Amino acid sequence: MCATEAAESLLRSEETFSACLARINTIVLEPLLQAGKPTDENKGKDNLKLLLLLNDRFRALWDLTEENHRLLKEKFSISPSLCLQDLYILWKGDLFLSIYIHNELCLVDWKPCSEFWKTHKTALKQFLADFTSETSIPVALYTVLHKPLRDHVQQYALILTRLSEAIGKCPDQEVVTSVAKQYAKLQSFISQVLDEACLTKALWKSLGNKLTEWLCVPERRLLEDSKNLPIFASVGRTSRVLLFDDILVLIQGNNCQSFDLKLVWVDGSAICSSPIPTSCLNLLVPLCPQAVWQWKLNQAVRQALNGKRDFPLWGEAGEGSEPPFHRCFKYVFRAEGRFKNAAYEGEWYWGKPHGKGTLKWPDGRNHVGDFKEGLEHGFGICLIPLLSEDKYDCYKCHWCEGKMRGYGICEYGNEMVYKGYFNDNLRQGFGILENPSAEQPFKYTGQWDNDKKNGYGVWDDKDRGERYIGIWQDDHRHGQGIVVTQSGVCYQRTFHVDKMVGSGILLLEDDSVYEGNFTRDLTFVGKGKLTFSNGFTLEGTFSNKSSQGLQTQGILNTSGDQQDASITKVQLGLDEFPVEKRWQGIYDQFLDFLHSGCKEEMEESFTGFHIQTSKELRKSQEYLFCQRGPEDVSGKIEDVLEELVQHRELESLQCYLQKAFKSSLHPLGKLLKALTFAFQATYSGIGANKHLLNMAQEEVKYYAKKIWEFYQGLLHLALEQKGQPLAKTEDGEKRCDLNAYGVILPLILPCFYPELFMLYMLYHEKEDDLYCQGIVDLSLFPDVKLLEFLDVQKHLWPLKDLTLTTNQRHSLIKDKCFLSATECLQKLITTVDPREKLEILQKTYEEIESTVSRVVERDYKLPMDDLLPLLMYVVSRARIQHLGAEIHLIRDLMDPTNEGGMYDFLLTALESCYEHIQKDMRLHQRESWYVSRDP
């Protein structure tokens, strides 16, 4: 049989088939369609739909046949012999197959309306030779519609098989053979579909009424029944298993459970389906299902997921024949539990939400984010509507096994915003709660425990203009606390459930100090001692009857001998809040991150979001479902650690750290940022109170220490991961010098400098004022006068530096001598780094020395007897406004290894100049002070 012969037989077959289809159309379908319209019952409607569908499919098949017929005819009209390429059926096999499959499925589903046909029996007789009056109408119809199709498919298969036999071995044979096989399969599929329909029908009859009612759906087909093919080698607790094309049903007695096939996972050892992640009703059968069952289940699942039937053959393996383990679809949870009635749309794995997904409850709650093994895990955004209003609480947070844990931001429906850490769905650890827009705006920065303020924290009451710095317990001020107010008043008390108890110390803005009991509006009550800034004390019992002012009975001591200069500068909080107990919540998270091995996916949960503004965070819905942009790649923790290892020499380390501190992605940068928030919450604004200087100062130093510790931890980890534990004695000594003071403090100081320097200025305000007056007085002196006044030896006067115009005389020149040194010293205020400030001081000295050496025309090593007056000259000419604050800031924050060394000496020299200028003038000042006080 050659191609031409095959084509001829095909042509013939198409011709007859086409004619047959045309007859079916006119005799069966057209009358049906006309009659089908008026039915209005539900069942009828379904049937009509099916009929219309059938009609469409039928037409598609008819068109295809006609087209094929036409094409073949055309070919024959051109030339009498055809080659394989002309056989349309071979190359468009898939198209043919799918059209036939659709037709078959449709035919099987359709339940013809018997009533109608009773009147048309005669018409049917034309098709069926053996049609008798006993034959039921439906069977007759099936036969009418099916038989031509089956016969035709059989014919195709036959022709193709013969063709493949005839053409012998050649590449084309394979094609022909495979197409022939496809048609053979189609034949078996047609019978399979019919078998399934029959089996299903039989099942509905055999099952109890209750079960049938529950399970019977028109399109549903039974694929396998454990009665026919036992599912397990040994019998499990389940008595019967039914596999349909959309569900898996377990029957135990009169009860049954059904599982959506999309939710069924099967492998060699288990079947798993869990419609309710939180309940334990999972069908997890640990026994091996028999291989045939396993295959059938997998095929059914795959078809259910694809949403279309095909006809796989047993044993067929390879790509696409197994359903994917990771799936994506929507499912509504029905069983009891937290997820009841919630719809989950997203990724699944082994019967559980796993990956990205959205969970929506009917009450409006929803959760968008990462899931793991059926629970919220990773970053997620959860909206919880409030009952009363059209508002909701919005949690943008890290989750762990279904609960909030780690860093998160919560925007509450009542306008409050919490940024901080959670554990077990509760606020825990460091956090900031703010209510900026409310009538009584407040801000709490501090420790949380069990969803309440607990531990050290700072509360800003913006309405009252008060700040509480101290210990909290269960949302109440409880324990030691400091209150600073807008007016500059500041006190320290013991609190008991928000009430002040016992006596405390009240520091008034005029430097008088009251020790005793007083009320919140600062009225003295009971026994107390008032120390005025001039040293007078008043000790007695105070009372304050309404509108009669302060009343007291006590002793006024005007001797001033009890004056303790330090009391006006008393420092609060140092013993009550040891620096290592402040902001533990921040350090803990970062150290925990370290101890957990710095896992990339945990980074954000421990160290907070890198998104800097809340505006950006609002866009995080988008961020959730897209991969992070390329700019974020540099923030990966692996890269951070890798880079860390490469920058260990002092200079590159400083460079690296400086960059890290500025980055909102780097863990070190995040730590610094968090500490900056904490610091500003305490000491900025009304927290700028001189009585808090030491607290602030030791806190900054402690930050440096902790950051250094954290850096070291990161470095150790990075080296460990590279398999080079840090145990090198050769650079151990060097490392020692690179301590917190030397490396970290100068780099982080800019973050805290404005607040810190403000505290120093306030603390040294009086001294700086005196010093400034001294400077002003000295500035009246011409250079020569000042040098003389300060007892600078005449041979050191740099008069040859002065170039005079005709009208000038040496004695009247001002601000010309030691100009280079003066200008150098003035740079002191341009830097925040204590070390740089000290270097400026050293350069100032060098400038003095070089000027002197030029004057005396030889190397001159200045002894202190010469240096001090000269330095005093330079200091008074440099006119640095807050020199006292500068000096003490440098002294407090400089590297302690400098102690006793050259920098210490220079700083002491500067300080002694400052003191001298201040005290020298203080004498004048005192006189004038007494005069003005005398009248």
Next chain:
Amino acid sequence: CQKKDIVCRFVQDHFDHNISPTIGASFMTKTVPCGNELHKFLIWDTAGQERFHSLAPMYYRGSAAAVIVYDITKQDSFHTLKKWVKELKEHGPENIVMAIAGNKCDLSDLREVPMKDAKEYAESIGAIVVETSAKNAINIEELFQGISRQIPPLDSHENGNNGAIKLGKQTTQTTRRCC
């Protein structure tokens, strides 16, 4: 300026004076061996002028030893020395080691302060006493070694220094404004 001479002599007699930073003749450092240890002297000069007297405490606070220099050819310099000793006793650090240096011993012809007076006085206050000549480098080394021996051993971490090097903060005090 004799105190300056003494210090300069002390520092310059050794090889390492170039390594350590100095502030003219006002601040110098020198490391000397003492037994098994090394003592690093951080030598702070103070201004001797009367008008700056009140600033002196800032310089001697925290120091481990003080060297007070007088001129054996000038009796009144010995009186001033006594004032300094008194101040150090009253306001100086506890356990400060005091050393008295009678300088210009090369000019014994012009001596006004007898050696015996100085020794008796030093004994009464428990101070080291030597007569030195900065000019001829007499007893300078001995002076500092004497101090070195009297410095109590410090805990190595006390001054943030590690290993064998000990850091004793030394202050040189002089009574005389000029030579």
